[in-house]
Amino acid sequence: MCDMVYNIIRIYYQVITSCNNKQGGGGVQMKTEKLKRQKLMVEKVNENPFLTDEELASMFGVSIHTIRFDRAELGIAEYRERIKNMAKGKYNNSPGVENSAEMLDITIMQNSVCVMHPNDGMTFEGSNMIKGQYIYAFAENVAINLIDEKSALVNVANLKYKKPVFVGDKLIAKTEVKRVKDNQYIVWVKISRNLNEVFRCKFILESVQPGLS
Numbered sequence: 257m258c259d260m261v262y263n264i265i266r267i268y269y270q271v272i273t274s275c276n277n278k279q280g281g282g283g284v285q286m287k288t289e290k291l292k293r294q295k296l297m298v299e300k301v302n303e304n305p306f307l308t309d310e311e312l313a314s315m316f317g318v319s320i321h322t323i324r325f326d327r328a329e330l331g332i333a334e335y336r337e338r339i340k341n342m343a344k345g346k347y348n349n350s351p352g353v354e355n356s357a358e359m360l361d362i363t364i365m366q367n368s369v370c371v372m373h374p375n376d377g378m379t380f381e382g383s384n385m386i387k388g389q390y391i392y393a394f395a396e397n398v399a400i401n402l403i404d405e406k407s408a409l410v411n412v413a414n415l416k417y418k419k420p421v422f423v424g425d426k427l428i429a430k431t432e433v434k435r436v437k438d439n440q441y442i443v444w445v446k447i448s449r450n451l452n453e454v455f456r457c458k459f460i461l462e463s464v465q466p467g468l469s
Contacts, residue, residue: 293318294326301332309334357394364404365433370394372427379423386421395445395457398431403441405463411440415457425449439463 293316300315301307309327313320327334356375362368378390392415400408421427428448435442440462447455 290326294330297323297326298330298332357397359398359401362402364402365436366402367430367432368398368402370398370401370429370431372429374421374423374425374427376423384423386423386425388417391417391421391427391447391455392457394427394429395447395455396459398429399443399445399457399459399461402431402433402443403461403463405461407465408441408461408463410459411462412460413457415455417455419449419452419454421449421454427454 297312297316300312307315309320309323312323316323326332356378357370357372360369360371372394374386374390376384378386380387392413395415396410396413426449429445430448431443431445433441433443440460443459443461445455445457445459446453
């Protein structure tokens with residue numbers, strides 16, 4: 257009788273121990289997979305900040321909610337915030353329009369949206385009307401930033417000033433790459449104020465390698 261009770265207790269103990277080991281092992285395995293996923297996520301986002309939560313979820317075979325929890329733990333900003341931060345860092349102003357323009361959204365080699373706030377330093381003397389050269393410089397900047405080339409020249413610029421611009425206006429530039437052939441890019445830039453177009457330009461840009469003549 258005692259032997260029977262002992263055997264039952266021993267078997268019960270073995271079953272409980274086995275279950276605990278399996279649960280503990282599973283927990284460790286899940287934690288290890290999570291750490292690996294998060295490490296890879298940091299690498300992937302650093303390589304390509306344009307990755308969305310949906311793309312990351314598909315890449316790692318997990319749910320979008322899991323990706324969002326991972327981002328929160330890792331301190332990785334959401335897609336649009338990453339793009340805005342990257343765009344601000346990538347946007348290069350021309351002399352005369354420093355600190356007046358900001359990239360709002362950009363998909364390299366596709367399209368972008370940028371805002372500009374003309375200031376007093378861009379006006380004709382004794383007037384609050386903005387000189388056309390600053391509007392053109394704004395358009396050229398957003399076009400070149402969109403193709404993401406270290407250096408590029410304007411081969412052709414077919415432009416049209418449609419309405420005057422004044423200090424205090426908020427200008428929105430919508431830019432789109434229409435065609436790419438070899439090292440040439442056709443880029444459209446349309447600038448509007450309160451949904452009314454004030455300027456448009458069709459650029460043919462050519463990328464060049466620095467140091468080559």
